[in-house]
Amino acid sequence: MAQEITLFDLPSKPPNRSWSYNPWKTRIVLNYKSIPYKTHWIEFPDIAPHFESLGVPPNAQGTPYTVPTIHIPPSPSQPKGEYIVDSKAIAIALEAKYPDPPLHLDAPQLARAEELWGQALRALMGVFVPDVTRTLLTDRNKEYMKDRIDLKTVVGGDEAWEGAKPVIEAIGLLLKEKGGPFVMGETGKSYYIIFI
Numbered sequence: 001m002a003q004e005i006t007l008f009d010l011p012s013k014p015p016n017r018s019w020s021y022n023p024w025k026t027r028i029v030l031n032y033k034s035i036p037y038k039t040h041w042i043e044f045p046d047i048a049p050h051f052e053s054l055g056v057p058p059n060a061q062g063t064p065y066t067v068p069t070i071h072i073p074p075s076p077s078q079p080k081g082e083y084i085v086d087s088k089a090i091a092i093a094l095e096a097k098y099p100d101p102p103l104h105l106d107a108p109q110l111a112r113a114e115e116l117w118g119q120a121l122r123a124l125m126g127v128f129v130p131d132v133t134r135t136l137l138t139d140r141n142k143e144y145m146k147d148r149i150d151l152k153t154v155v156g157g158d159e160a161w162e163g164a165k166p167v168i169e170a171i172g173l174l175l176k177e178k179g180g181p182f183v184m185g186e187t188g189k190s191y192y193i194i195f196i
């Protein structure tokens, strides 16, 4: 039997669950396309050393090593297999290899949805990061996060929701543009657009 793809994902504290929206983007694509895969759970402090030791090239921008990363098993054309980092790069690669059912990556709404979703997450960081840290992270991941995000510098509560209002309204308009309930109208299986 052909080997499975490996998805690298962050564990939650027990009972272990997939909790982070970035790996979920890839997990949804794999599930949606019914691609067999297994999960390799990896904690924040282990991500960079693990991939560095395997010689995986770092991201060109931002944090050098991130999850989701996938490993595609060896094949005659790629005897060592292949590591792909970043949910968008992974989606593009999986769409090329498994085109059906489609992700609609060329839909005109995609770039706008990506931009708005990014803005919404940045505006609401002070709302979800403290709760995620408290309720979901393992102690090791909590320690790592403490050094990465100074929660005193991000706005939370009502002020954060007020700040996010314009972008949430813009997402509402985008959802209504084609009549809803999805950004592509009735095309409800375009998960990737919603989750990017």
Ligand SMILES: N[C@@H](CCC(=O)N[C@@H](CS)C(=O)NCC(=O)O)C(=O)O
Binding pocket: 020, 021, 022, 023, 044, 047, 063, 065, 066, 067, 068, 085, 086, 087, 088, 148
């Ligand atoms: N644009 C990337 C973002 C991935 C990302 O930031 N992943 C986080 C976990 S949710 C990560 O691996 N961070 C590593 C670190 O902060 O050291 C994607 O969509 O894959």
